[in-house]
Amino acid sequence: MGLRAQVRTRDGWAVQHAVVTMTDMTGAQVLRAGADPDGVVAADVPLVPGPYTVIVTALGYAPAASTALVTASGRAEVGTVVLARAGGVELPPPGVWTLDPAHSTIGAVAQHLGISSVHGRFTDFGGRIEITPDLTGSRVEAVIAAASVDTGNGLRDKHLKSPDFLDVEAHPEITYRSHALTPAGPDRWTVRGRLSLHGVVRDVDLDLTYLGTGPDPWGGVRAAFRATAELRREDFAMNYNQVVQAGISAIGTTLRVELDIQAVQGGLPGA
Template sequence: MGLRAQVRTRDGWAVQHAVVTVTDMTGTQVLRAAADEDGAVRTEGSLDAGAYTVIVTAVGYAPAASTAMVTASGRVEAGTVVLSRQGGVELPPPGAWSLDPAHCSVAAVAQHLGISSVRGRFTEFSGRIEIAEDVQLSRVEAVIAASSIETGNSMRDKHLRSPDFLDAERFPEITYRSNGLTPTGPDRWLVHGELSMHGVVRPVDLDLSYLGTGPDPWGGVRAAFSATAELHREDFAMNYNQVVQAGIAAIGTTLRVELDIQAVQGETLPS
C-alpha cells in the first residue's frame, strides 16, 4: 500500500535521498517521503481514489512532476521517475564520437631524482568512443604515435624514443582498447582495457570522469572527459635506470597518465 516509486538519472543511477511529495488536486500535501540509497520510495498507508500530483526533488537535479491516479487499492504507483542533472551534465547521446587531438592532452608524469617530477606529452594520437544505449557496453579505442613524445628537452626526448624506453622505431604505435566499464559514481567509471606499448600488452584501468556535453562553434556536439591511470615501466619491459648517488634512481619506475579528452559526435571532425 502507499507510495511506490524509483528515482533514477537518465543513465540509470539511483538518486539517493530524493524527496517525493504527493499533493491532491487542491494542492494540499498528502504524503512526503525520501528515497533510500537505492533510489526506492516505499510508504505504508493508503490514499483516497482519485488524481494526485507527484513532485520529485533532489539537490543538484531539476525537479520533476507528474500526475498519478490512485485506484481503490489506495496505492500510488509512480513508477520510475527520471531526474535531469542541473547544468546539463547528462551522458553523451549513443553513437560514434571521435577524439579531437587539437583539444585533447595525453600526458605522463614521472618522478625525477626522487624530489621532483618530469612531465611529458604525446602530440600525435587518434581515438574513437562508441557510446552504447547501455553505457556499460560502451567502447573506446586509441592509437598514439610513440615518437611524438615531448618533455621540453630534446636530448631526453631522443632517449625516451630509444630502445631503452619506447623503442619507437620498432614499436611505432601505442594502442589502448577497452573491454568493459564499471560504474564508480554518477559521472565516474573504471574503464577496463588493454594497453599495448613497447611490444607488451597489459591490462590497464582508466579512472574516468565525465565532464559534460555541449554544442561547439562549428555546429557539432562535444563531450569532455578526464582520466588517469598508473603504469609501471617494468610491466612493459622498460627496465632502464640510471642510479645516482645514495641509490636514488634518476627516473622513477611509476608513471601517472593524465588524459584530458574532447570527443566530437560523429565519425569525422569539423574542418
C-alpha cells in the same frame, strides 16, 4: 487543454524516448504520451481540474515523479523534467564520438631524482568512443604515435624514443582498446582495457570522469572527459635506470598517465 512538458538530460539534451504517465489522486491513469524528437510531450486530452501525479520514464534513466495541478482551463504545464541516468551515472548521448587531438592532451608524469616531476605528452594521436544505450557496452579505442613524445627537452626525448624506453622504430604505435565499462560514481567510470606499449600488452584500468556535453562554435557537439592511470615501467619491459648518489633512481619506476579529452559527436569537422 491537456498536458505540456519537456524532458531533458541534465546537460539539456532531449530524451526522445521518454514516456509521461498522468494519474489522478485515486491512482487511475488518465493520460499517457510519448516525447517527440525534441523531447517535447504534448497531449490534448480533456482533464478535470485538480491535482495529478506525473511520472516520466525512459529506458536507461531513473524515473521522475512530480505533482501537477490542472487549472480550470483543463491544462497542466509541467515544464522541464530533468532525468538522471539510472544508478545516478552519466555519459553523453549514445553514438560515436571522435577524439579531437587539437583540443585534447595525452600526458604522463614521472618522478625525477626523487624530488620533482618530469611532464611529457604525446602530440600525435587519434581515437573514438562509442556510447551504447546500455552504457556498460560502451567502448573506447585510441592509437598514439610513440615518436610524438615531447617533454620539452630534445636530448631527453631522443633517449625516450630509443630502445631503452619506447623503442619507436620497433614499436611505432601505442594502442588502447577497452573491453568493459563499470560505474564508479555519479560522473565516474572505470574503463577496463588492454594497453599495447613497447611491444607488451597489459590490462590497464582508466579512472574516467565525465565533465559534460555542449555545443561548439563549429556547429558540432562535444563531450569532455578526464582520465588517469598508473603504469609500472617494468610491466612494459622498460627497465632502464640510472642510480645516483644515496641509491636514488634518476627516474621513478611508475608513470602517472593524465588524459584531458574532448570528443566530437560523429566525426571531426572537415574529416
